[in-house]
Amino acid sequence: MRYEGCMASLSDDQVHELDRWFRAANYLAVGQIYLLDNPLLERPLVREDIKPRLLGHWGTTPGLNLVWTHLNRLIRERDAEAIVLCGPGHGGPAAVANAWLEGTYSEVFPAVSWDKEGMGLLFRQFSFPGGIPSHVAPETPGSIHEGGELGYVLSHAYGAAMDNPELLVAAVIGDGEFETGPLAASWHANKFVDPVHDGAVLPILSLNGWKIANPTIPARIHRDELESLLRGYGHHVITVEGDEPADVHRQMAAAMDEAHAMVREIWRAAREEGDLERRPWPMILLVTPKGWTGPAHVDGKPVEGTWRAHQVPLAGTRDNDEHRAQLEEWLRSYRPVELFAADGRPVEQIVGQAPVGTRRMSANPHANGGLLKRPLRLRDWRASAVEVERPGGSIHEPTRVLGRYLIDVVRDNDATFRIFGPDETASNRLDAVYEVTDKVWAADILDVDEHLARSGRVMEILSEHTCQGWLEGYLLTGRHGLFSCYEAFIHIVDSMLNQHAKWLKTTRDIEWRPPIASLNYLLSSHVWRQDHNGFSHQDPGFIDHVVNKKAEVVRVYLPPDTNTLLSTMAHCLQSEHYVNVVVSGKQPSFDWLDAEQADLHCARGLGIWDWASNDGGDPDVVVAAAGDVPTLEALAAVSLLREHLPDLRVRFVNVVDLMRLQDEREHPHGMGDREFDSVFTTDTPTVFAYHGYPWLIHRLTYRRTNHDNIHVRGYKEEGTTTTPFDMVMMNDIDRYHLVMDVIDRVPGLASRAGGVRQLMVDTRRRARQWTRTHGDDLPEVRDWTWDASAGPARGASPSTTADGDTAADNL
């Protein structure tokens, strides 16, 4: 083994001191789970010393404490810079204990002082009302990973390591988490590590053998099978196995040294010799008992080394004297007098083991990314805007133009901005960025490949989970990014979004955590233009999912054309601490607004488009749209209304910031009722063409005065492989149906516009028939353009069409 020479051979004293830290962390962890008082066991435990509700997870905790102990040794002795992500995040007591031992806890929470009183509070507050959560939470210094929902620790770790060339990111993977899909996929993230510009991830598979109620798969397959699997994942496996602490300390120190030496060697070869061949990265397979050092048996049943150690091994300590005695014995087994001075402060031998300042993992700024974040350098998007002479007078592919804008973002923000996506950057037409960067690919590259390189700003793996995890890890460590994804399949990360939104919500109230960059989604290849892939690729429900999250952290944008997309993305990229969802098509589509108008429209979030309105301030009907395809259909409907019902006063409203529809009490972007009423009126029928499931618009507007008059068309879960226009017809959101809706909704109009309505019915039938015969859309649909001359000149007073008669009278 070529790294043998670098490995520690510890003296007994060194082992003893490492074990002292380990025992201290275990003591503090057990204290957190059980004790209300008597933190130093200055007297025998009594009932009142015990919490009434025992909540916590002991089983995984000693393993985490061991890892922390030895990472600290590595940081100190090898001058490593490291952070640790605890996949078994329910092992909160471990992270809190180590942060307190390192002094960081008392620095960020002064009330939890570095003494007996602070230790008492540390114990009491854990999992206690008004205290701290039981998991490694946002409240835990040194953490960027909650871990309550399993599966994301490796992808978070790889995201953190990107563009941090000196950073070692240790990722503890529980053997339960090992079974999850997102974790299983994320092992392959090591094929995307750039050994020159990225740091390294050190996976530590904590094989304690058990989940809540079952053994784990990796613990119950043959060891050679597991090792074959881990080697197949691209790792050199270093095994540490045992249940005798001194022995395990020796093994673990050697394993850490070996792993670190391997990482340094890969870095050196790449950075000094330009050797960019992918080599196995080290990982540690850590095999220790679940609930190690805890009670071996409780009530005659085995606990240590079984699933029974998962949560609280001694459940009856408040009322059961025997349990309480066993708890006291357990706590005293760590020999607290050797760990803490009489004043409760850790003894010098412990204090001296902690790294210094920001090298402490609990104080490392990489684990508090807002400290490191610099604003993204963004040029004025208007320089990338498309020329728009008149509404509908030109055609662009919105995301393709955005791709050009992103060229500068990439160029100006090397090492702080990346684009993530599941094999879809080109499909979503952002491929202009390949003019200035490449897709990272550490595996084999062939001559036929395009835009693959060892270094780059674009991360593509066919795992939405890994993309999301990477981006979260990248943002949480202070950088910026964009996730481009097919709209339907972003649901794959619904649950990850939940967790990230919860993190953002919680950290808004944690003053020592400055804001991080927003998580920006660009959802393209959306429901209306998945006509080629069909029904399985059609789902606009991610928006509904996102708006359930806390209002102060979520934003949803539906830019209707190219310039509004640019304006929106520029805004999102420079925003902080939000989840921004931007939905935009990639197909050629009309430009409606020039740069200046787009800027204004996006700033307002929603507004009346005068050039498409002839309502004279007193509309007979409001036609509203949110989304690019709905905007097209709604404007085509407006032009049909103009042609066939020229006296009908139509107001056209476009919504780009969906949260504007909600009221200001519900969402910070919400519009006041008065302003809303000035747009949608208090009594005019509104026909609203919406990109997604129509009920969302009702949910957002149900408190509005005019809500009962709002009639929404959207996606109603009808679709297949067909033409774009057939898709909108299948969901009754097509121009002809919108005209029918207007006729049905405006009082008195139905009886007078029966002929127009019938024409719409007939045209739809003809369109359907044409499509089924020719396999393409009706020419008059395909060739439709907005006739700018038919409306009022932009800025002209629209009142010229208002004469006091109802439009219906003039039909």
Add this chain to the structure above:
Amino acid sequence: MRYEGCMASLSDDQVHELDRWFRAANYLAVGQIYLLDNPLLERPLVREDIKPRLLGHWGTTPGLNLVWTHLNRLIRERDAEAIVLCGPGHGGPAAVANAWLEGTYSEVFPAVSWDKEGMGLLFRQFSFPGGIPSHVAPETPGSIHEGGELGYVLSHAYGAAMDNPELLVAAVIGDGEFETGPLAASWHANKFVDPVHDGAVLPILSLNGWKIANPTIPARIHRDELESLLRGYGHHVITVEGDEPADVHRQMAAAMDEAHAMVREIWRAAREEGDLERRPWPMILLVTPKGWTGPAHVDGKPVEGTWRAHQVPLAGTRDNDEHRAQLEEWLRSYRPVELFAADGRPVEQIVGQAPVGTRRMSANPHANGGLLKRPLRLRDWRASAVEVERPGGSIHEPTRVLGRYLIDVVRDNDATFRIFGPDETASNRLDAVYEVTDKVWAADILDVDEHLARSGRVMEILSEHTCQGWLEGYLLTGRHGLFSCYEAFIHIVDSMLNQHAKWLKTTRDIEWRPPIASLNYLLSSHVWRQDHNGFSHQDPGFIDHVVNKKAEVVRVYLPPDTNTLLSTMAHCLQSEHYVNVVVSGKQPSFDWLDAEQADLHCARGLGIWDWASNDGGDPDVVVAAAGDVPTLEALAAVSLLREHLPDLRVRFVNVVDLMRLQDEREHPHGMGDREFDSVFTTDTPTVFAYHGYPWLIHRLTYRRTNHDNIHVRGYKEEGTTTTPFDMVMMNDIDRYHLVMDVIDRVPGLASRAGGVRQLMVDTRRRARQWTRTHGDDLPEVRDWTWDASAGPARGASPSTTADGDTAADNL
């Protein structure tokens, strides 16, 4: 290699005949992608023969055709029974081509006849408006797997193989899909195969090297690394590699024989000798070029064997003469005259290669589970009901009682019912089932383990994706099941739910697919009682996600107590073709209804609880609740109102079937407006305590007359590790706040009940303070019980409390 003796050594004639089928399938696939007419190339291709929109995925298709060719050989020559699941489901042309060659297509779609005319229609309809989808869709005979969203083919396959001891389920995994998390996790499903009672899954990793725009990871790591990984997943890897068809046919036939022999040997050893040791299961690593046998170059660029072959290799065939000539050359390269007679029917040598009748994979009833499904045998749930003498007079853990009911379901439905869950069956308190069955575990079993065995009805893996995929595969092949999961983490399968709901929606209109059993979710450990795990475990949004799906396939139930849970689950288990979501707590909670009342209440879906009402038919306020914890808080609020405002006429409404709230035009369970108004009135303030995000109630009721008067409390994304009552207080859904809401909403009450309101405010403050001091809930909250004597006797006329005065007058 001990299976050598079983392997085919094909004659040249045999190879030629296999290749004939392969060529025919390829020809039919290309024809589907391109041709509008001239299916047999009886004349040179002209522009009008080509579809105007070319939609389809050629790249993966030849690999699927090869697999189908050789599975047919295996079925015929080794008397195997097999079905195939196409992970690359976008290779729809392959599945359709083979189904047509087998004659099945024309049997289920007579218009697509087994002749030239039918072939023409087969080509035309593919990806054509009014035709069929481009993917292996529900419309495709022989399929239970759409494959448009990648990741689920293996878990579906394992679900299909369960309890089908003679069935071989071939699962083709694309090397793109290989990168996804759900797929990566599902390799471990082989640790849950019972070799006596289950069939076998044969994974076939189709390594064609490319995704849409990138190479794939498994194609670009070293082959020994990939093989190490696959062996680590527990497989014996049989590699087939080449690009010369005859050679590949020979290899593939031998590989199929070897795999089949290995499977037979595992079965024999287990079934005849009782040898239940887990052994590596065979799999095939199939390495052929992407777009194999298609154009090598187009416009000077390499296509075959690159990502450019992913979709349509020749894009300009309608208008570009050169492309069209190349297409014709490509089609003719399959020598159609050797494949089809002049009338278009496949030649005898092809017809003779197809298995017979239901052995054809396209006609195998396992791939059309409704054909095989038998009703679940269910005993009357009332025999398992708990005794309820009076509302709130007893306490049970609802899911624990359900577990006892499930004992009989398991016992009476051996081989057709399974329970799936991510390590949570015991945690969700369904563990009574272990009295009659075990958890399946094919890996090592130790003495300390409980309820693990080689055979059983409970499937536990810490992968919600795998659980969901298993259950879907099990249902789609005609069986029954239940998925028990923590509420928050069911979001992990949001996207899988989408796809399954789409399948159910589509198959409702396919008459040759009879209904399958419903997909039943039991969501326990829900948002209100994750006080110990905290914020990351609190999310009730799956309901919102589900109700976006097509109304005719989704049902949501919120049983408020034990007997209503039993009634609901019994109903769901015997239902067909729905997604049923049942949310129920597991903690000890009050019984409200006896069996008879529960039966009636669940049949109604929502109703007035007379015993908790004193409104005399003319309420001052309606207090409504949906969900167990909201019902508790709402009833406690009602009892506070009785105590402090005895003259207020309160109507209590409980909702168990959430879809009853919607109107009958929106959902089949929807209540008519008249009936709704008779419960919620047209003008009475309603305070509604709801389990999930409050907006959903508005979305469901916005069309109701009294909607503006409905005031909803629910989860507003506030939570942490705290006590149960603190959790409800954090979200303002607690009893005291509901009383405040009533006082604020009933006209005139606020001014008269100011003292009561202040008492509520003070009590909340006191409750918060108590909790923070004692770490437990206020005793008067913990000890609260419903005082049945305070209300009208059950069945008594409630009119006794109505006297015409408004309650407010009497305050």
